[in-house]
Amino acid sequence: MDREGELSIIRAAYAKQILAAAGVDNARLDAAFSAIRREDFLGPGPWPILRWLRDYALTPDTDPVYLYTDDVVGILPERRINNGQPSLHAHLIQRASPAAGERVVHIGTGTGYYTAILAHLVGPSGRVTGIEYDSELASRAKANLAPDSNVRIVEGDGALVSFDEADVIYVNAGCTRPAESWLDRLADGGRLILPMTSDRGFGASPPEQMASAGAVFRIERRGPDYLAAWISPVAIFPCAGNRDEVSERALAEAFAKGGWQQVTRLYRDQEISEERCWVRGSRWCLAYS
Numbered sequence: 001m002d003r004e005g006e007l008s009i010i011r012a013a014y015a016k017q018i019l020a021a022a023g024v025d026n027a028r029l030d031a032a033f034s035a036i037r038r039e040d041f042l043g044p045g046p047w048p049i050l051r052w053l054r055d056y057a058l059t060p061d062t063d064p065v066y067l068y069t070d071d072v073v074g075i076l077p078e079r080r081i082n083n084g085q086p087s088l089h090a091h092l093i094q095r096a097s098p099a100a101g102e103r104v105v106h107i108g109t110g111t112g113y114y115t116a117i118l119a120h121l122v123g124p125s126g127r128v129t130g131i132e133y134d135s136e137l138a139s140r141a142k143a144n145l146a147p148d149s150n151v152r153i154v155e156g157d158g159a160l161v162s163f164d165e166a167d168v169i170y171v172n173a174g175c176t177r178p179a180e181s182w183l184d185r186l187a188d189g190g191r192l193i194l195p196m197t198s199d200r201g202f203g204a205s206p207p208e209q210m211a212s213a214g215a216v217f218r219i220e221r222r223g224p225d226y227l228a229a230w231i232s233p234v235a236i237f238p239c240a241g242n243r244d245e246v247s248e249r250a251l252a253e254a255f256a257k258g259g260w261q262q263v264t265r266l267y268r269d270q271e272i273s274e275e276r277c278w279v280r281g282s283r284w285c286l287a288y289s
């Protein structure tokens, strides 16, 4: 068997391992993780693998086999920008449930690996817009995804770049608030995957404390309403732009009091009593009922 044949078997085993680690049973997602070549998105090896959320260790050589584990890999390690953990993304993408033909916006595309997974899931009749703030990473994503006719990469701030109505908005950077534009442009029935992190959520705290400083919410639009549910703890690179001191403080206090697992609704511009709110920002809140 040639090397590419061996790697496709390794990739298929990896897909099964990471879906099992995420507790996800989804043949379409399995096919996407089996098909997309992670090595095509991470530059030339050896690659820096993040160990214990702190230090990077280079893979022993340039064999792509080392990329088919459930590890975080540095894409700009000097700035601690990483290709996220595969099982975390398997879980979050499962909850976003992108269907064939749907319109996805991926904010924080990085070099495009998970954008390619999303593009595989929506197929040729769907489309994915990847937005990346860092210009070097946006250029790398554009080059990596050039063959995918259903993908467009835009360099910019995902909270400010304008985009059409979307069925899925998949955010891959830690925010302290939802951007108005994400809530506005979520289609009826659409799903927003939103990581919210306080300033302790990435790098500032010991790993064992990070789980209580970052939470991913799934927001589903139902007409004028937004259903909300906590779906995962997270430690993730901060979103450029979509953070402010007031909501950062409110979020840190909300994490300190606990109770994010009980959130069921996101409200905009509505008077919601203090006891129903988990966290309140300017013109929005995440609430228990």
Ligand SMILES: C[S@@+](CC[C@H](N)C(=O)[O-])C[C@H]1O[C@@H](n2cnc3c(N)ncnc32)[C@H](O)[C@@H]1O
Residues within 6 Å of the ligand: 075, 081, 082, 083, 084, 085, 107, 108, 109, 110, 111, 112, 113, 114, 131, 132, 133, 134, 137, 156, 157, 158, 159, 172, 173, 236, 237, 238, 239, 240, 241, 242
């Ligand atoms: C944790 S990295 C994830 C990269 C990619 N999703 C992956 O796993 O390979 C977060 C990315 O979000 C980008 N980012 C941060 N703020 C952003 C914003 N406001 N708009 C678009 N991208 C942003 C960063 O530059 C970084 O590439």
